[in-house]
Amino acid sequence: xxxxxxxxxxxxxxxxxxxxxxxxxxxxxxxxxxxxxxxxxxxxxxxxxxxxxxxxxxxxxxxxxxxxxxxxxxxxxxxxxxxxxxxxxxxxxxxxxxxxxxxxxxxxxxxxxxxxxxxxxxxxxxxxxxxxxxxx
Amino acid sequence: xxxxxxxxxxxxxxxxxxxxxxxxxxxxxxxxxxxxxxxxxxxxxxxxxxxxxxxxxxxxxxxxxxxxxxxxxxxxxxxxxxxxxxxxxxxxxxxxxxxxxxxxxxxxxxxxxxxxxxxxxxxxxxxxxxxxxxxxxxxxxxxxxxxxxxxxxxxxxxxxxxxxxxxxxxxxxxxxxxxxxxxxxxxxxxxxxxxxxxxxxxxxxxxxxxxxxxxxxxxxxxxxxxxxxxxxxxxxxxxxxxxxxxxxxxxxxxxxxxxxxxxxxxxxxxxxxxxxxxxxxxxxxxxxxxxxxxxxxxxxxxxxxxxxxxxxxxxxxxxxxxxxxxxxxxxxxxxxxxxxxxxxxxxxxxxxxxxxxxxxxxxxxxxxxxxxxxxxxxxxxxxxxxxxxxxxxxxxxxxxx
Ligand SMILES: [Zn+2]
Numbered sequence: 001x002x003x004x005x006x007x008x009x010x011x012x013x014x015x016x017x018x019x020x021x022x023x024x025x026x027x028x029x030x031x032x033x034x035x036x037x038x039x040x041x042x043x044x045x046x047x048x049x050x051x052x053x054x055x056x057x058x059x060x061x062x063x064x065x066x067x068x069x070x071x072x073x074x075x076x077x078x079x080x081x082x083x084x085x086x087x088x089x090x091x092x093x094x095x096x097x098x099x100x101x102x103x104x105x106x107x108x109x110x111x112x113x114x115x116x117x118x119x120x121x122x123x124x125x126x127x128x129x130x131x132x133x134x135x136x
Numbered sequence: 137x138x139x140x141x142x143x144x145x146x147x148x149x150x151x152x153x154x155x156x157x158x159x160x161x162x163x164x165x166x167x168x169x170x171x172x173x174x175x176x177x178x179x180x181x182x183x184x185x186x187x188x189x190x191x192x193x194x195x196x197x198x199x200x201x202x203x204x205x206x207x208x209x210x211x212x213x214x215x216x217x218x219x220x221x222x223x224x225x226x227x228x229x230x231x232x233x234x235x236x237x238x239x240x241x242x243x244x245x246x247x248x249x250x251x252x253x254x255x256x257x258x259x260x261x262x263x264x265x266x267x268x269x270x271x272x273x274x275x276x277x278x279x280x281x282x283x284x285x286x287x288x289x290x291x292x293x294x295x296x297x298x299x300x301x302x303x304x305x306x307x308x309x310x311x312x313x314x315x316x317x318x319x320x321x322x323x324x325x326x327x328x329x330x331x332x333x334x335x336x337x338x339x340x341x342x343x344x345x346x347x348x349x350x351x352x353x354x355x356x357x358x359x360x361x362x363x364x365x366x367x368x369x370x371x372x373x374x375x376x377x378x379x380x381x382x383x384x385x386x387x388x389x390x391x392x393x394x395x396x397x398x399x400x401x402x403x404x405x406x407x408x409x410x411x412x413x414x415x416x417x418x419x420x421x422x423x424x425x426x427x428x429x430x431x432x433x434x435x436x437x438x439x440x441x442x443x444x445x446x447x448x449x450x451x452x453x454x455x456x457x458x459x460x461x462x463x464x465x466x467x468x469x470x471x472x473x474x475x476x477x478x479x480x481x482x483x484x485x486x487x488x489x490x491x492x493x494x495x496x497x498x499x500x501x502x503x504x505x506x507x508x509x510x511x512x513x514x515x516x517x518x519x520x521x522x523x524x525x526x527x528x529x530x531x532x533x534x535x536x537x
Contacts, residue, residue: 011267011269011276012276013275013276013277013279013282013283014269014273014274014275014276014279014283015269015273015274015275016273016274035396035398036398037401038273038401038402039272039273039401040272040273040274045396045401046396063301064298064301064302065294065295065297065298065301065403066294066297067285067289067290067293067294067297067346067347067348067349068344068346068347069281069285069287069289069290069345069346069347070344070345070346070347071287071289071343071344071345071346072280072281072285072287072290073280073281073286073287075278076278076280076281077281078281080281080285082284082285082290082294082346083284083294084284084294084298084399084402084403089398090398091398091399091402091403092402093283093284093402093403094283094284095281095282095283095284103308103347103348108297108300108301109301119277119282120277122265122266122267123265123266124266126266126267128267128276128277130282130283131283
């Protein structure tokens with residue numbers, strides 16, 4: 001019961017992150033051509049279709065590009081690892097977390113899986129939950 | 137095939153710091169010098185296209201006119217990220233090509249000296265401590281640094297790393313070597329913001345900004361302006377022999393945006409629009425990559441230069457690493473790239489860049505590049521990428537007169 005009550009007080013960092021027992025990302029998939037997007041859509045950038053449905057994106061992936069950011073805008077804690085992760089054919093942007101942010105510990109082709117973490121709690125007691133990818 | 141368009145006059149200011157001049161001063165300097173270089177005046181211009189990205193709502197074109205000549209001609213103020221200068225030039229070229237005017241002026245200017253990191257930031261966190269979803273992703277707080285990076289050095293680092301993942305052979309050292317080349321080239325360019333030769337060790341041991349890009353591997357923020365006068369073929373024929381001799385033929389002028397591909401809204405794809413642009417440019421010019429005597433390409437970061445060897449088809453697909461390691465892109469190689477020093481040392485006053493790189497190529501084609509002259513240069517290519525994205529490619533040839 002505690003976990004259910006806890007979940008009621010959580011909010012995802014972005015609306016395409018689904019929390020709960022099996023956290024995962026969702027995408028808006030174009031019904032006509034299958035192109036996937038993470039943002040609010042007006043139409044499809046690939047085929048201009050206007051019908052979308054929500055699909056779950058796989059939580060396992062492979063790092064296809066990364067950088068270790070050591071100098072960022074004010075307020076952005078550094079260092080962190082930014083990456084593009086290929087999740088079963090869908091490219092996802094996210095940080096590599098639960099790993100030392102050094103070139104020795106992150107590599108191209110590295111297998112990773114989605115993980116969530118607490119960003120912070122607001123005055124209402126609501127926890128904001130973020131996501132990243134950790135070594136699998 | 138339609139009659140060619142020519143660059144009649146062109147100029148770039150020295151890039152660097154101008155604490156006592158504003159963008160209008162710098163734009164005026166470049167414009168007046170380009171007009172003088174072409175032996176014409178504002179009264180001859182039928183159109184003005186101008187850009188200043190950081191003040192893109194300020195009407196830099198009209199402000200410039202108020203300094204150097206309010207002749208009442210149409211002004212197009214353009215903004216297209218780092219391709220703003222190339223877009224201004226292309227706008228003037230299109231106006232001449234359409235037959236509406238026979239001469240046009242394009243100007244790009246920026247003041248960036250002392251500017252920090254570009255691209256990053258996002259929205260500030262609200263003072264009231266409450267999570268409220270907003271924006272296109274329903275985010276409850278800033279995502280920069282939490283869901284990847286918005287910073288330009290980081291985005292372009294990933295672009296280079298993605299190439300490495302696809303084809304192999306990349307390393308921190310390889311990317312640093314590209315920067316070493318451009319810094320070495322810059323020592324011959326008196327107009328570059330930075331002209332210090334740097335060793336590979338110095339580059340690799342400098343401040344890391346976004347792995348694998350250290351500070352000298354990033355484009356240098358600075359002030360500067362560049363301007364070009366374009367003229368129709370028919371009008372050029374009425375001008376002096378000397379003007380005709382120094383005129384540079386615009387053999388191709390292309391602007392593209394990024395077509396949809398999987399992942400392109402997750403990490404900007406700077407590859408396909410460049411390849412699309414250059415294919416069309418080679419076709420328009422009737423030449424191939426092997427005909428190029430020099431290339432100025434958009435090395436906003438060392439990691440970007442590598443992928444553009446491939447995108448501009450200077451090497452075989454997937455062969456950029458071997459191509460660079462062969463020494464081909466050094467000034468004494470088969471395809472000299474960024475003999476100006478590139479954005480990493482010459483500097484990157486954003487809206488000026490897309491005309492300044494054309495100035496560099498024209499300078500060599502006219503045989504006026506002094507110590508850094510590429511001997512006998514007949515054909516050159518200039519490329520810019522504005523993230524978002526826009527790609528400008530121009531192929532230029534000397535008159536042969
Ligand atoms: Zn579609």
